[in-house]
Amino acid sequence: MHKERLKSREVLDVHLKGLAQCDPRLEPVIAQCEEVPLRESADGFEGMAKIVVGQQVSVAAASAIWGRFAGLMDNVCAAEFLAHPEESVRGAGLSASKFRTLCGVAEAEQSGALQFDQLVHLPPDEAIDQLTQLKGIGPWTAEIYLLFCLGHPDIFPAGDLALQKMVGHINGLEDVPKEKETRALTEIWSPYRGAASRLMWRYFAVLKDKEGIVL
Incomplete structure (x- = not known):
């Protein structure tokens, strides 16, 4: 398991590559999103x-x-x-x-x-x-x-509505999945769920043509 904290652009890029290997469906998503924001914050x-x-x-x-x-x-x-x-x-x-x-x-x-x-x-x-x-x-x-x-590498806030919408979109669901289903659907992205969450927020912004959340 990759334990590097997501505290640099270089680590995030490595984790995005690992994420694409976990789930090849995300390769075109990563390409469409271009640069995925790190969004590092003070602790x-x-x-x-x-x-x-x-x-x-x-x-x-x-x-x-x-x-x-x-x-x-x-x-x-x-x-x-x-x-x-x-x-x-x-x-x-x-x-x-x-x-x-x-x-x-x-x-x-x-x-x-x-x-x-x-x-x-x-x-x-x-x-x-x-x-x-x-x-x-x-x-x-x-x-x-x-x-x-903290830059934890394997956290996916499954209660977030934007993330739920994107997980539903990736999986071709008609209804937006609830938190429990979202967590289950994103297990495939472990141990890169920190990168996956950043990617899904960026994907949401790209699809909706707006910034999404900012911390």
């Missing part, structure tokens, strides 16, 4: 905060909110976040629920209940389980963190 509290900020808002809104949020702090970290009163953080554009989620994440890190630097060493199921113990952090958020912030 730790900053990376998680950026994911939470961007949930359920447009790309433009997420970028604007993140700019204001990050601008409140010299360094986006748990300690600085907790030092700011709710009104100033909410004033950056965060909803009450997102503020509460980030408070929980920051407090868990400060107490030692959550150790971001240890997540990279855990099996993905254990890392996801740790993250989803925090209120407001669901499986999609945890998987996105592992995928983009």
Whole structure:
């Protein structure tokens, strides 16, 4: 199994080649998509905060909110976040629920209940389980963190609607597969599901002629 973390263009290209060998149906998809974005993100509290900020808002809104949020702090970290009163953080554009989620994440890190630097060493199921113990952090958020912030090579966020649509399209399904079916259909892409998820988002963007999600 290829264990290189998806933290460079070179590693992603190697994994895309491996993916095409796993499933030759993807060869023309890779060719059509041309360059597949790496979308590497910071890890730790900053990376998680950026994911939470961007949930359920447009790309433009997420970028604007993140700019204001990050601008409140010299360094986006748990300690600085907790030092700011709710009104100033909410004033950056965060909803009450997102503020509460980030408070929980920051407090868990400060107490030692959550150790971001240890997540990279855990099996993905254990890392996801740790993250989803925090209120407001669901499986999609945890998987996105592992995928983009840690560069895990074999994560496929099967609860993502765009990914579900593309998996259905690749498999010629009339109906969009649900999360459980999507996971089953993508097992063939292991151990390259991290590259596969990036490819499917890019494919979605190409087919819909838009950017897709941005983290």
